[in-house]
Amino acid sequence: MNEIAAINPTGVAVQDADTMPHSTEAEQQLLGAILTNNDIYDRVAAIIGPSHFYDPVHARIFEISSARIAKNNLASPVTLKAFMEDDEGLKELGGPAYLARLAGAAISAYAVRDYAQIIYDLAVRRDLIQLGRDISAKAAKVDVSNEPKEQIVEAEQALYKLAEQGTSEGGFQSFLKAVTDAVNVANAAYQREGGLAGISTGLNDMDKKLGGLHSSDLLILAGRPSMGKTSLATNIAFNIAKKYKRGIKPDGTEGAIEGGVVGFFSLEMSAEQLAARILSEASEVPSEQIRRGDMTEPEFRRFVDAAKALEACPLFIDDTAAIPIAQLAARARRLKRTHGLDVVIVDYLQLVRGVAENRVQEIGEISMGLKAIAKELQIPVIALSQLS
Incomplete structure (x- = not known):
């Protein structure tokens, strides 16, 4: 992949024997938008992290950008070039010029949350596929010390851990909403016989x-x-x-x-x-x-x-x-x-x-x-x- 892929935020790669579900286009659009306008990072930071990116080079670009933005420093193709000049993965994609092409191709900054959600959902799908493979491999291996019931418990724990990794809806809420919820609880107690909320x-x-x-x-x-x-x-x-x-x-x-x-x-x-x-x-x-x-x-x-x-x-x-x-x-x-x-x-x-x-x-x-x-x-x- 030496050039920016066609812009298609819903273009999800079909899984074959070697490829896991991913959307290179969504990752490129998201990174390009951040490199163009660092304020966009705050809109997606609660949804995704470096581990959610399929392409390891994209993950490193996001990680370095996150670290610089957290310190109130600029994250742009020019500033990231100094940190990634010797990155072998980036060289395969065209070197520092790839960073400039990412920023230049970012035309849909308003949809960054949608891109972030796509990236997150596909990462969860990859985790589920990998978990399924691990369960299948363990089940196929007949071992007297690893009973099927124990494998079921382990699988449930792994699924529970995956489910608890966080949601995109967290974060601050306005005091108005909190006050409204508190008033509704008090009103329920007032209306209910016995004064219980x-x-x-x-x-x-x-x-x-x-x-x-x-x-x-x-x-x-x-x-x-x-x-x-x-x-x-x-x-x-x-x-x-x-x-x-x-x-x-x-x-x-x-x-x-x-x-x-x-x-x-x-x-x-x-x-x-x-x-x-x-x-x-x-x-x-x-x-x-x-x-x-x-x-x-x-x-x-x-x-x-x-x-x-x-x-x-x-x-x-x-x-x-x-x-x-x-x-x-x-x-x-x-x-x-x-x-x-x-x-x-x-x-x-x-x-x-x-x-x-x-x-x-x-x-x-x-x-x-x-x-x-x-x-x-x-x-x-x-x-x-x-x-x-």
């Missing part, structure tokens, strides 16, 4: 302290063993699920207008044990009596009535032991997509698995992962934590 836990004292459970919140419920953490969590889950009503929300979307769909990750107890505890709370029959079958007729009738009432409750239990945080996030997304999801409860945090080698770092990674789930899915997440 969030989802009611069904526990009056807790609701007064928290104002209900709010979207994107991560709440840690910590206590020593056998202090009633799971009992409190099951109470909250049951109270939210049994009040579930679907309708049109104030923002015009369809969803829970009261109560909500609950996803309960029970890493310590089986789904059956957790269901028994919830039934015990709902029927007001001690769980040890239920286990022994030692119930009077009125108690058994209350137990059966509670079971019938709970049949229709949107409470979903996942009792997978030692679930990785990436898999937990994937299952929460899937539940939101298929049935809706308004609250996630994790019992308990220390039983979730991370990928960090150090235990302290692993707990930090899990906590950040749970907070990321809360923000991404716009739901409150309650995580129980064991104190020694």
Whole structure:
């Protein structure tokens, strides 16, 4: 490629046996626009970085330009020439004259965000293709130390990491928008009976302290063993699920207008044990009596009535032991997509698995992962934590 390719921002190279998806034209247009007007860099810096470029020479041009602009220095064909004169890749493209041709061919500066998005999307596609090849290669290699289940977990973690690399919509927002959002939350609390802006836990004292459970919140419920953490969590889950009503929300979307769909990750107890505890709370029959079958007729009738009432409750239990945080996030997304999801409860945090080698770092990674789930899915997440 000794000359600038024809200007075609949507011209994506078709993948063959050796070529990954890319758009040389979009990369050239973007770089040319930056070299012509450095102010354009600020419009694309949040979307892409050097690693998103397919051509390594383009990646180095972007990297050097970024470093100079960050120091308030000029990035132009003339200033970059001094840094790239000995670059072998640039020599193959025509040397420093290629930089001048990039700047000279940039005719669509107004569309730089579109070019940046194309470059970013194609980079993600290349990563997905490479990830697929890695998964395929590992699966083809029959190794007794690498079980298929472990490979599935590794693949899910890799996909989760790829998905969490960032979006193009981040950055600052105006104070006007922030104030408007705050007023809307306060108005929801004012309009709703009981004065709650969030989802009611069904526990009056807790609701007064928290104002209900709010979207994107991560709440840690910590206590020593056998202090009633799971009992409190099951109470909250049951109270939210049994009040579930679907309708049109104030923002015009369809969803829970009261109560909500609950996803309960029970890493310590089986789904059956957790269901028994919830039934015990709902029927007001001690769980040890239920286990022994030692119930009077009125108690058994209350137990059966509670079971019938709970049949229709949107409470979903996942009792997978030692679930990785990436898999937990994937299952929460899937539940939101298929049935809706308004609250996630994790019992308990220390039983979730991370990928960090150090235990302290692993707990930090899990906590950040749970907070990321809360923000991404716009739901409150309650995580129980064991104190020694």
